[in-house]
Amino acid sequence: xxxxxxxxxxxxxxxxxxxxxxxxxxxxxxxxxxxxxxxxxxxxxxxxxxxxxxxxxxxxxxxxxxxxxxxxxxxxxxxxxxxxxxxxxxxxxxxxxxxxxxxxxxxxxxxxxxxxxxxxxxxxxxxxxxxxxxxxxxxxxxxxxxxxxxxxxxxxxxxxxxxxxxxxxxxxxxxxxxxxxxxxxxxxxxxxxxxxxxxxxxxxxxxxxxxxxxxxxxxxxxxxxxxxxxxxxxxxxxxxxxxxxxxxxxxxxxxxxxxxxxxxxxxxxxxxxxxxxxxxxxxxxxxxxxxxxxxxxxxxxxxxxxxxxxxxxxxxxxx
Numbered sequence: 001x002x003x004x005x006x007x008x009x010x011x012x013x014x015x016x017x018x019x020x021x022x023x024x025x026x027x028x029x030x031x032x033x034x035x036x037x038x039x040x041x042x043x044x045x046x047x048x049x050x051x052x053x054x055x056x057x058x059x060x061x062x063x064x065x066x067x068x069x070x071x072x073x074x075x076x077x078x079x080x081x082x083x084x085x086x087x088x089x090x091x092x093x094x095x096x097x098x099x100x101x102x103x104x105x106x107x108x109x110x111x112x113x114x115x116x117x118x119x120x121x122x123x124x125x126x127x128x129x130x131x132x133x134x135x136x137x138x139x140x141x142x143x144x145x146x147x148x149x150x151x152x153x154x155x156x157x158x159x160x161x162x163x164x165x166x167x168x169x170x171x172x173x174x175x176x177x178x179x180x181x182x183x184x185x186x187x188x189x190x191x192x193x194x195x196x197x198x199x200x201x202x203x204x205x206x207x208x209x210x211x212x213x214x215x216x217x218x219x220x221x222x223x224x225x226x227x228x229x230x231x232x233x234x235x236x237x238x239x240x241x242x243x244x245x246x247x248x249x250x251x252x253x254x255x256x257x258x259x260x261x262x263x264x265x266x267x268x269x270x271x272x273x274x275x276x277x278x279x280x281x282x283x284x285x286x287x288x289x290x291x292x293x294x295x296x297x298x299x300x301x302x303x304x305x306x307x308x309x310x311x312x313x314x315x316x317x318x319x
Contacts, residue, residue, distance in 0.1 A: 006194035012103040014200035015277035017210040019295035028063045035064040035093045039104030045073045045241040050223045073241025079112040107283035118183040151179035197290040
């Protein structure tokens with residue numbers, strides 16, 4: 001076994017429904033000495049299973065996954081939380097002489113894991129209270145209007161429903177006098193890691209067909225009931241777990257008394273998911289050094305790399 005001074009890790013990303021799960025399953029049949037570290041901002045939550053396309057318990061028994069079901073749906077989970085937990089999971093996997101494979105579709109998790117976190121100010125409790133008071137007394141519209149004035153780039157980049165990150169952007173401005181968009185992520189890979197970057201893509205019409213089919217499957221397997229149960233347990237539209245696509249639309253529809261045909265909600269979820277996939281691809285293509293591949297051709301390439309990485313001592317220890 002030869003050695004390296006940096007931690008070797010394989011990263012596999014791509015838009016939702018592109019086929020990451022199928023690739024992993026095929027890969028596991030050919031090479032079993034790897035474990036998955038999930039980079040998915042919804043799959044971290046317990047009870048959010050159908051709408052997040054979370055691997056089943058059976059799937060997880062066959063192929064170990066990390067960072068699934070680690071939080072309640074009303075808890076926040078930041079990019080910084082992901083990086084620290086992913087680092088710990090990578091070390092854990094390597095300590096058992098297996099290869100870590102980070103995979104998912106949450107682009108900013110990958111960016112912060114690879115390049116580090118931007119040097120934004122630490123949250124100030126007093127400023128946070130001021131922002132919360134603004135939203136509670138004047139509504140989200142006041143937040144959006146103010147953010148558009150002080151940080152137009154973040155206003156355009158952050159989704160309107162993502163109140164957590166939009167509030168954080170205003171916190172940063174009030175705390176530092178600088179817009180969040182001024183705090184840029186480094187362009188250099190973090191010290192101590194040596195990532196191997198692969199991304200999956202398909203022709204756009206094929207990807208969109210897969211998205212539509214996935215949404216239909218989710219509905220057929222109990223997605224509406226899953227969201228209904230979450231609301232019954234006390235979650236609200238402001239709960240982090242319910243802000244994601246699919247959960248948000250179904251929760252709003254249920255809370256409004258199911259007053260419109262469910263087919264309209266399903267079509268909205270499909271449309272929003274397609275838009276999200278387009279944004280994912282745009283974000284991922286900004287990451288340098290990525291090998292893009294069609295899922296049909298990915299398994300042999302990834303298997304070859306996994307075998308090579310398995311022959312490396314990823315922590316640089318003497319053999």
